[in-house]
Amino acid sequence: METPKPLVQAIKFIALLVSVVLVIVPFWTVIATSFADEETINANAGGMVMWPTGFTVSSYEALLNGGVVTRALVISVLVTVVGTLLSLAVTACLAYWLSRPGALGAKPMLLLVLGSVLFSPGLIPNYLVVKELGLLDNYWSLILPVMVNGFNVIVMRAFFQNLPRELFESAAIDGASSATVLVKIVLPLSKAVLAVIGLFYAVAYWNAFFNALLYIQSADKWPMALVLRTFVVNQTTIGGDQVGATEALPPQLSLQMAILVMATVPILIVYPFLQKHFAKGVMIGAVKG
Amino acid sequence: MSTPTFGRRRFLHGAGSLALLAGTGSLLSACNDSGAPSSNQADANRGAELPTYRRFAGAEPDLPGNDTGVDDAYRNFPAEQLRSVAETxxxxxxxxxxxxxxxxxxxxxxxxxxxxxxxxxxxxxxxxxxxxxxxxxxxxxxxxxxxxxxxxxxxxxxxxxxxxxxxxxxxxxxxxxxxxxxxxxxxxxxxxxxxxxxxxxxxxxxxxxxxxxxxxxTHSYHFIRQDLFEKYGVPVELKGYDEFAEAMKALTDSRQRRFALSRILPTMKLLGRMNNEPNNWREEGGSFTRSYETEEFRQTVSDMTELWEAGVVHPDAFSDTQPFKQLFNAGACAVNASDGYGGWTQYIVDNKDNPEFELGLLPVYTRDGSELAPWAYGPGQxxxxxxxxxxxxxxxxxxxxxxxxxxxxxxxxxxxxxxxxxxxxxxxxxxxxxxxxxxxxxxxxxxxxxxxxxxxxIFMPGRPQDADYQHEFQSRVLPNGAADPTVGLFSNTNASKNAAIDKAFNDGVNEIIQGRKPIGDLDSLVSDWRSGGGDQIRAEYEEELQKAGGVPS
The missing domain is CATH 3.40.190.10 (Periplasmic binding protein-like II)
Incomplete structure (x- = not known):
């Protein structure tokens, strides 16, 4: 391969550097502000700080002291973990069913799945269904209405369809049931797509605030995304009682940025663990053999 | 055996079925609407007997309110408190x-x-x-x-x-x-x-x-950081636009990230009063004119553009999520040009640990500075x-x-x-x-x-001076004011379309202020606002007003 000329290399380097800086700087200011004390924030005219000269972890201490944020964090983790596992299980079963040639009822079901991708039932019908199921103010209202995503089903079905047909035939000759084939052959071969789809689901569960806003009436049951929206986006004042602070409260901006960090970091942590599968998974369908 | 497929014809067939279902839903919804009573007639509404007003004979205020809308003021909390409800x-x-x-x-x-x-x-x-x-x-x-x-x-x-x-x-x-x-x-x-x-x-x-x-x-106040006005030698009595603009420049030091003004719309409300804009609508002989359609509004846009160019407005002024209260509390903005009058209490509470913080109110004069500008009365609720x-x-x-x-x-x-x-x-x-x-x-x-x-x-615990200050301010500004003539009238087009056409209009005005469009484009923005629903809103209000027999006194 021909080595690019130094000038071209320099231009590429600068372009990449600018891109990285544009991505890193906002993150950095958020993190720096979350560690800044009142004096530093006031010295920056009440705005974001680039370097927390007055470094303090008081915002994190206050937020993790047993108030609404701590509770929301636990709720979000539980909803995300339970929701993602259930979503993956149901999506895998559905995709497997739809990928099997001649499976009973697969055609109308595929139509329904595609219909759900193309047409959304809308806010009010969804609300009525959740209400009639008696799920208002219930954690299941954050999982059940969004448990299966049609797009994810179609992606997973495409992956299953590309698995060698011979594997299924030999398993059938050995007397394996459909469930055995799914669990012992298909799923172990599908780690990449499971990782990608799992990540899609997890990020969706973690970031979802709207369903919680509509269906969850008690603030005690709020997930992190709704806390983030209330205190950071809507800028509701955070009181001592809400964050479990017993002494003087850290500055509002520092608290807001700490909430933002706490709402972002857990889901970011998941990426490196899935990266190996992720790179392979997103290539699904990119190259047809 | 064949794999389930999803061809073009099958897709169209399915999509058609779903669309039909969606349409049925709309129809059901429409039936529901039409089934509800729709007897909202302005003449009937005006004929409805409102509740008798009987002032509660409670604690005597230190500074009594009056008919112009000045609120009762109390320097301290009444020592004796009556029980107003005898039974649970x-x-x-x-x-x-x-x-x-x-x-x-x-x-x-x-x-x-x-x-x-x-x-x-x-x-x-x-x-x-x-x-x-x-x-x-x-x-x-x-x-x-x-x-x-x-x-x-x-x-x-x-x-x-x-x-x-x-x-x-x-x-x-x-x-x-x-x-x-x-x-x-x-x-x-x-x-x-x-x-x-x-x-x-x-x-x-x-x-x-x-x-x-x-x-x-009173509805809203023009809050100022009195301590910053004093620190930078800026008077509070700013008579006319020129003095106002100069004062805003004196309060700004962009290198220190300190700006006079925080948000655009509230600043335009302040300027609108200075320019004698209508309080949302103007009513003359049964005809309504929206403030956007007036020369006074054009003047306000021109003034706002000038202030923006002068750099006296915070750079995030166009953002809906600008933390304007925090900027005001931190002294990064010296004027919160229009905010709910109840905000007085919150600003005092937020800054109780800041000994430098001193809250004040800005009286707004007419553009030529000859007298106080008419106050924009609130809707009463x-x-x-x-x-x-x-x-x-x-x-x-x-x-x-x-x-x-x-x-x-x-x-x-x-x-x-x-x-x-x-x-x-x-x-x-x-x-x-x-x-x-x-x-x-x-x-x-x-x-x-x-x-x-x-x-x-008016009452601020532990700050009796606030009662005197606010009462005096209200007594100065409220006698000369204008009410929104549409209060008590209902336009369904206003309810359903106003948010969209108002946003489009304000987005266009924001572009003019930022210099991306010439001020001449205001005519086409007004024209779009009118054709998008503004004229219909006007017609509905005029019809309501006619049935009601005029604006209530």
Whole structure:
């Protein structure tokens, strides 16, 4: 391969550097502000700080002291973990069913799945269904209405369809049931797509605030995304009682940025663990053999 | 065996079926609309007898209010507090309600002694759905559509922006006229203490459909950091636009990230008063003109553009999420050009640990500086609470509960409503003023004040000078003012289309201010606003006004 000329290399380097800086700087200011004390924030005219000269972890201490944020964090983790596992299980079963040639009822079901991708039932019908199921103010209202995503089903079905047909035939000759084939052959071969789809689901569960806003009436049951929206986006004042602070409260901006960090970091942590599968998974369908 | 496939024809067939289903849904929805009463006629509304006003004979104010809209002012909390409601209003059952909240949501009654005691005082188990104010319109619409209404519902503010409001009220909420019209309201003395103005916007379909959450005529203040004005030698009496612009320059030092002004729209409201713009609409001989259509508005846009070019406005001024209160508190912006007048209390509380912070109010003069500009009077209410349709006995009980919640300043009920129990939720300072404890601060923010409220007096615990300052300010500015002539009228086009056409218009104006478009484009923006629904809104208001026989005096 021909080595690019130094000038071209320099231009590429600068372009990449600018891109990285544009991505890193906002993150950095958020993190720096979350560690800044009142004096530093006031010295920056009440705005974001680039370097927390007055470094303090008081915002994190206050937020993790047993108030609404701590509770929301636990709720979000539980909803995300339970929701993602259930979503993956149901999506895998559905995709497997739809990928099997001649499976009973697969055609109308595929139509329904595609219909759900193309047409959304809308806010009010969804609300009525959740209400009639008696799920208002219930954690299941954050999982059940969004448990299966049609797009994810179609992606997973495409992956299953590309698995060698011979594997299924030999398993059938050995007397394996459909469930055995799914669990012992298909799923172990599908780690990449499971990782990608799992990540899609997890990020969706973690970031979802709207369903919680509509269906969850008690603030005690709020997930992190709704806390983030209330205190950071809507800028509701955070009181001592809400964050479990017993002494003087850290500055509002520092608290807001700490909430933002706490709402972002857990889901970011998941990426490196899935990266190996992720790179392979997103290539699904990119190259047809 | 074949793999399930999804061809073009099959897709079209499926899509058609789904579209038909969706269409059926719309049709059902339309049938539902048409089934609701639609007897909202302005002449009938104007004919509805409003509740008799009878001032509650409570604590004497240190500085009394007056007919121009100046509020009563109290330097200190009244030592003797009357009991305004003799009997427990409730019957032991559950009363559900929904309202917006501007604070973090407080704990439930099992962990909130204030709430638990409130239930006891009201004689009900108050089941409140508290929704953050920014999300209230969405949740309100969904709950209404869901049909599972609480007993008491705060209408999404401002109520006249709720599409098909008269039909909604007629179909799902109680007509309270039999209980509140004329002298009937005297059975609920705290509701009779609400001003006649505040009741006007509760009348639809010829009846009273709610209890107002009253607000004073003052409506908003032009807040300033008095300490910064003094620090930089800027006078507060800025007579005319030129002095105002110079003062804003003197307050700005962009290298220090300090700007005079924070947000665009509030600044335009201030400039609009200076330029004698109408208060939203102007009515002349039965014809309405929106402020956007006037030469005065064009002048305001021109002034705003000049201020923006001069760099005296915060760079994030066009962002909806600009933390303007924090910037004001931190001294990064010296003027909060227009904010709810109740914000006085919050700014003082937020800055109680900042010895330099001194709050002030800016009097606005006409453009030539010859006199004070006309004040833009508020609509008299924040919103109103409607009661779900139910039998008369329960309706009476709910009105008794609202009567308790509307207890005026200086009564035992008011004290509990805002300050809770002495010792637990508040302590008394040397002058007998309640000071909320940490527990009280968190627990008393329950949004019951958005289900019913009393007229708000001027009172700042521990700061008697604030009573004199605000009372004097209101007395100076309120005698010369203009009301919005559409208050009490309803335009369904306004309710359904105003948000979209207003946003498009304001986005265009923002581009002009930022220099991306010439000011000449204002004509096409106005034209688009008119064709997008503005003319229809005007026609509906004019028709309503004609039926009503003119703007109420």
């Amino acid at each position: 209003p409730g019957n032991g059952g559950t009363v559900s309600g929904m309202a917006n909240i501007f604070y973090a949501i407080p704990p439930g009654p099992d962990r909130n002694a204030f709430w638990a005691d409130l239930n006891e005082r009201l004689g009900v188990d108050l089941d409140l759905r508290m929704v953050p104010n920014a999300d209230y319109p969405t949740v309100f619409q969904t709950v209404i559509a869901g049909g599972d209404l609480p007993d008491l519902v705060m209408m999404s503010p401002p109520p006249n922006r709720i599409p098909n409001l008269p039909q909604l009220l007629g179909a799902q909420f109680s007509n309270l006229s039999d209980h509140l019209s004329g002298d009937a309201v005297l059975d609920y003395p705290n509701l009779a203490n609400l001003s006649t103005d505040s009741w006007r916007s509760t009348v639809y379909n010829g009846g009273i459909y709610g209890v107002p959450i009253p607000r004073g005529r 924040y919103s109103f609470a409607a009661i779900k349709q139910q039998d008369d006995e329960r309706l009476t009980m709910l009105l008794r509960v609202l009567n308790w919640l509307a207890a005026p300043f200086g009564t035992q009920e008011y004290t509990y409503r805002f300050y809770g129990e002495e010792g637990r939720d508040h302590t008394l300072d040397a002058d007998g003023n309640p000071v909320l404890t940490a527990e009280g601060t968190a627990n008393t923010v329950l949004p019951i004040r958005y289900l019913a409220d009393s007229p708000s007096p």
